[in-house]
Amino acid sequence: MPLKSGFILFALFIVFNCSQAQERPYNVLMILVDDLRPTLGTYSDKHAISPNIDNWAKDAMVFERAYSNQAVCVASRYNLLLGSRSTSTGLYDFGRAFRDSYPEALTLPELFKNNGFYTAAIGKVFHVGHNTYNDKQSWSVPHWHDKVIEYANPDHEHETREEALFANKSWGDANKLEKGSAWERLEVSDEAYADGRVANEAVKRLDELRSNQKPFFLAVGFARPHLPFTVPKKYWDLYDPQDLPFPNNQKNPLNAPSVAVKRDGEISQYSEIPLAAESDPFPEELTRTLIHGYYAGVSYVDVQIGKVLKHLKETGLDKNTIVVLWGDHGYLLGEMGMWTKHVNYELANRIPLIFKHPKMQKGFHSESLIETVDLYPTLATLAKIAIPSMQQKIDGLSYDKYILHPDKEIRETVYHCFPREGKLGRAIRNKDFRLIAWQSIKATEPAVYELYSYKDGLVETENIWREDHPEFLKLKKVLDAEPAPLPMRPESKPKK
Secondary structure, eight states, X not given: OOHHHHHXXXXXXXXXXXXXXXXXXXXXXXXXXXXXXXXSGGGTOSSXXXXXXXXXXXXXXXXXXXXXXXXXXXXXHHHHHHOOOHHHHTOOSTTOOHHHHOTTOOOHHHHHHHTTOEEEEEESSSOOSSSOOOOGGGOSSOOBOOOSSOOOOTTOOSOOHHHHHHTTOOHHHHTTSOOBOSEEOOSOOGGGSHHHHHHHHHHHXXXXXXXXXXXXXXXXXEOTTSSSEEOOHHHHTTXXXXXXXXXXXXXXXXXXXXXXXOOSGGGGGXXXXXXXXXXXXXXXXXXXXXXXXXXXXXXXXXXXXXXXXXXXXXXXXXXXXXXXXXXXXXXXXXXXXXXXXXXXXXXXXXXXXXXXXXXXXXXXXEEEEEEGGGHHHHHHHHTTOOOOOOSSOOOOOOOHHHHHSOOSOSBSOEEEEEEETTEEEEEEEOSSEEEEEEEOTTOOSOOEEEEEEOTTOSSOOBOOOOXXXXXXXXXXXXXXXXXXXXXXXXXXXXXX
8 A cells, every 4th residue: 555545544533533532421410408598608708618619610600599399309300301390290209109100201311321431320310219210221330329328336236217218118007106306416437327328339330330331321319418417526526506597587478378388297207306396497506406407417528529520520521521510409598487398499499500511611600590401401401312203292492502602591491390398399490589379189170379589588588479469470481381280190019
């Protein structure tokens, strides 16, 4: 072969292989955090000690106006992994296996797996517990599971109520057990609790993936700051509880319908917590301890996430990996006298959502409204995966162009819901107001409405609804244009 021809062929070979390397799809590292509201320094929380996430977020897109589609673990994770709102699937509650109703549904990781990706789950990704289980066919390898409810005290010998529920024991059996403590403050290692072990496994998995020929979709789920606030003592010691924010308003919003508000529930499943009939609001010392435990949990999980993000960079995988940090819903810390989630109010539904794409040149804080369901089409499009027709409805909108070139906003409103007492509260939030309509799913009776303004803060103080309010009329048109909600799916048979 002549020298010139050989050189041309060699040059073409190099160009072809470089082109192939450039066309390799981006990996995806999805970090899921349970019960994390935007209690982070990057969200301007002056009390939170979260340096690992904050420093990483400096070069990422931080969504300031991100919202869950339902403020409860199981449904919010279905919203994420199916790309469907609860009202589009009828999957509002625990114990409803989505494949009973949608056997041909295509989950987000399954879509990636079907397109040549290695997919894996470490920690809490799908909700496991309360007669709800992992989805095996979403993953290339078995799910690496760990605990959500956990105590390191060597004197802790007997299973508690919440431990049993998360181990998929029946409600009847669980309710016979004692309540566990709402917190633990021991001088133990990070690995004494699940999140430390999850971080270590994620680091190990990233090492293995460096030489993997396939691109990967790796979901890593952390449990804290979910109750109980079982966190190593060194993270409690970062804070003085007297310096942490204390809820100014511990009363229900004026004129709020009774169906919309809550007391007791999840928080009352722990031994130190009085029922609302005994103490409403909680005593100040208890309130401060719970807030202290929550912030300790945030700092603990920040360190674990930091380990994963640091190793991603050390392996060089960050240069070809899209990273998403997502909180499954918001959280109430005594505001309006309410705790945890399970309501349609702002703090229970506003979530942290942070995107880091290898092509990003600088960080950006976005005021654009975005919903959890938007992650499904956004990640698929960024990975150049076409979304086929599928059994479940995809409610999300793709933010793929916005992530790299934030310009025109995608949504003017976001939508979420929550069922309570035989009613369904459906909510529309724009940048300044939230409208909530309460009625039965079949809508056989007139709706009861709530309307809130957020010009003076994010805690609801008064339902200002009236039938001629201009914001009500505007948001009602948006809500009325949404599809009718599907009825709740029947409970699945427990697995043996």
